[in-house]
Amino acid sequence: MDMELDPDEVFRDDEDDAEAEYFRERASTKELAVYLIDASPKMFLTHSPSEKHMKDESHFHITMSCILSSLKTQIISRSYDEVAICFFNTREKKNLQDLNGVFVFNVGDRESLDRPTAKFIKELSQLEEKFAKEIGSQYGIVAGSRENSLYNALWVAQALLRKGSARTADKRILLFTNEDDPFGNIKGATKTDMTRTTQQRAKDAQDLGISIELFPLSEPHKEFDLSRFYADMIGIDDDGIAEFMSAIGAKFEDMEYELKRRMIKKRIVKTLTFTIANGLAIEVNTYALVRPTVPGSTVWLDSVTNQPLKVKLIFYS
Numbered sequence: 519m520d521m522e523l524d525p526d527e528v529f530r531d532d533e534d535d536a537e538a539e540y541f542r543e544r545a546s547t548k549e550l551a552v553y554l555i556d557a558s559p560k561m562f563l564t565h566s567p568s569e570k571h572m573k574d575e576s577h578f579h580i581t582m583s584c585i586l587s588s589l590k591t592q593i594i595s596r597s598y599d600e601v602a603i604c605f606f607n608t609r610e611k612k613n614l615q616d617l618n619g620v621f622v623f624n625v626g627d628r629e630s631l632d633r634p635t636a637k638f639i640k641e642l643s644q645l646e647e648k649f650a651k652e653i654g655s656q657y658g659i660v661a662g663s664r665e666n667s668l669y670n671a672l673w674v675a676q677a678l679l680r681k682g683s684a685r686t687a688d689k690r691i692l693l694f695t696n697e698d699d700p701f702g703n704i705k706g707a708t709k710t711d712m713t714r715t716t717q718q719r720a721k722d723a724q725d726l727g728i729s730i731e732l733f734p735l736s737e738p739h740k741e742f743d744l745s746r747f748y749a750d751m752i753g754i755d756d757d758g759i760a761e762f763m764s765a766i767g768a769k770f771e772d773m774e775y776e777l778k779r780r781m782i783k784k785r786i787v788k789t790l791t792f793t794i795a796n797g798l799a800i801e802v803n804t805y806a807l808v809r810p811t812v813p814g815s816t817v818w819l820d821s822v823t824n825q826p827l828k829v830k831l832i833f834y835s
Contacts (some may be wrong), residue, residue: 549599549688550631552675553585556695557621557655558607565738577735579646581694586643589634597817602631602678603642606671609654613674619658619667620674631678659712661703668700669716672730676723689728696735699746713747720751734763 564574658667734742
């Protein structure tokens with residue numbers, strides 16, 4: 519017997535079902551993400567990534583281009599998700615913790631972690647031209663100093679993600695860097711201590727339900743070496759390094775696609791429960807590999823403040 523399927527029914531999430539209250543309470547409602555961008559001088563060195571590019575580009579420029587592209591997509595399709603932009607290894611500092619080497623970028627009428635706005639994206643797109651003058655770049659981890667800008671950046675990012683609970687929001691730190699050994703210029707017990715404390719800071723964030731995703735930027739003739747530091751920090755064993763690097767892609771032109779792919783959230787279509795015996799059951803989540811993409815709901819904004827408008831009904835008698 520032929521059976522016609524309603525596409526709206528097939529792709530309808532469990533969160534839309536009246537009987538799925540239990541799963542809806544467990545499911546995250548939105549995503550909170552901090553883009554953690556290395557701003558050391560090494561990130562501003564220019565390279566010729568491929569024949570497709572007519573001019574040399576820096577890792578910093580490519581990172582900013584990819585993030586801007588992602589934000590433009592997000593403001594349409596996932597308008598209720600919230601983001602923050604945080605640079606580390608900077609000359610100037612701007613963060614609530616007043617930590618050196620960390621600069622949180624923002625615009626007026628917006629919290630540090632908030633929904634992206636047109637003004638926010640526009641000013642972020644213009645930041646690269648004036649970055650050297652207004653923020654500045656420097657190595658925040660140098661021999662003879664106890665400053666640790668990577669540790670400070672993880673601390674600031676964790677504080678930014680304090681709002682909301684892990685039950686109601688996916689919390690993520692997206693780390694962009696081309697330095698595979700941030701403590702390379704430091705030796706002995708000092709390096710051991712700084713490595714240990716930084717990795718512990720990352721573990722503390724992960725224990726709070728914050729995922730840390732690394733976007734390693736390889737140089738044209740030198741692949742990013744995860745084993746030097748970051749494999750331990752993000753929890754990748756020796757056997758998984760090759761697979762991780764293959765998945766992330768070493769080519770510059772793949773980076774924008776990779777960022778978009780990893781930012782798309784997996785949505786559960788249905789949850790099936792298999793009862794094995796009394797009191798024993800197994801739940802299996804099913805996912806749609808292909809599903810319709812629809813624009814976000816329309817939100818009316820004030821033309822001056824860009825704040826959502828509130829509708830009030832007043833009855834006169």
